[in-house]
Amino acid sequence: MTQVHPELTRWRTGSAELAYTDSGGDGDALLLIHGGGLADWFTPLADGPTLRRHRVIRLVRAGYTGAPPPDGLTVGDHSEHTAALLRRLGATPAHVVAHSSGSTVALQLAIDHPGLVRTLTLCEPPLVDALTAPGDHELLHAEFGPVIGSVMAAIARGDLPAAFDTFMTLVCGPGYRRVMTDTLGAELVEDAVSRCRYFFTDESRAVSAWDVDPAALAHLRPPVLLVQGGASPPPVHRLIAHLAGLIPGSTIATIADANHLLPLTDPTELGRVIDDFCRSSPTRGPAVVPAAPGRP
Template sequence: MTLTIPELTRWRIDGAEVAYTDSGGDGAPLLLIHAAGSADWFTPLAALPVLKGYRVIRMVRAGYTGAPAPDGLSIADHAGHGAALLRHLGAAPAHVLAHSSGTTIAMQLTFDHPDLVRTLMLSEPPLVDSLVAPEDLEAIHAMLGPAIGAAMAATARGDLPAAFEVFMAAVCGPSFREVMTSALGADLVAAAEDSSRYLFTGEIPAINGWSLGRPAAARLRQRVLLIQGSASPPPFHRLVAHLAGLIPGATVATIDGGNHLYPFTAPEQLAGLITVFCGPA
């Protein structure tokens, strides 16, 4: 499959480079914040005609543009980049959709800049200590700890392909490469692998330094939709249920047959949830 991808616009903020595509128009803004491992998690979604009434802004985060990211970027820093981008584009308040690690940025954006966020859609937040259901914490450490350790070791010795392989297989399953290649094409998958250093040197430390407590979650006043795949491992489902109990009024939707890769395998289903939850563009 070959996607027609709009050219990225590059923009600098606070010493960091971010990039974006912007469909333009006067529809309701929809900001897409991608997950770890690739800038193109939402590229298939952004191309769907069903979203053409929205002003779709696909953000490429610092560390994923090809330019070096400043050392020590925090989740709050990334959230600040998103806020600055929305203001720069005159695109607030926006519906905000984020997947996996991107959901930590989306939540922080909403905490820090509530006036910029109209609704918040959190798609399978990551299996990290501050978000997982307490009963899963030990099992998650046992499941993901060795893989992340191996990825970090591979990065330290300069073997990014090995680091990318072990991390993505642990988080997304052993068929991740075939799924991504089918959705994006081999060139974009190779580019994600080649540029994955920031994931291991910057993004994982930033996420490990971020936390969500019950008081912070209770401050969310926007409508919140939590999204999960029906075929995702049970810890994802328990994480979503746990967050639904922390966030006032949050609702849950399920992508039938989807796992953590559903932005690639089921973008049409995801778009359908967006249009129902966000309403007319």
């Protein structure tokens, strides 16, 4: 029987610790890859009813489990961790859904391991040079630069709450803390704040350094859905349009009145959009990828 609230399982691949929940069941596997600063971006979606026909696996990436992550993890490293977990669980090919910085991991996974990915859904990808519309680079550097400088100054003096608040206010708006607390609970949000150093000192640097070949995007095998919030700022909408132009056949979905917080504010609508996309998308590429030895 499928679990309603599956337990978090810890697992190591090499020197990196990951964690995951797995709803079980015999539906198509659907993997959720969270964004930056908060491991529980997708917890409401994973626990909700809209994806119940799927085997839902919610990944907690290295750096978010409480165990010290290896030094210098790249987006490619996170992608390889994800591939290893999917193989271990015998959950391939999977519908892969990612939010914010997790979108870089999901894209790299689809590029490097196309046979593991049935469909690819990217929710509000990050505003980094590798993905944003070229005309927005200078604008975003000018607007984000001073704020990121304030974030890093807070990190340097050990003020994690100030760093978290400054960054989340920038990308999610001034009401972010109420949304997170109302949705996830104050204790979980405080825990995320206490663990956010990795995101600011390591993950953000890795995501900023990541690059992607437009030719690789043009030849992506899995069907791609790009999700944006209707209330997100114009550079986000231009990023989505830019990516859609680079990925032939990709689909855009807009969730009205939502912004970067959409996995928390609109999990039911997001789940409906994802489920409809998964149902309607033909499978391209290998239908089955064998599980690695040692599947639990």
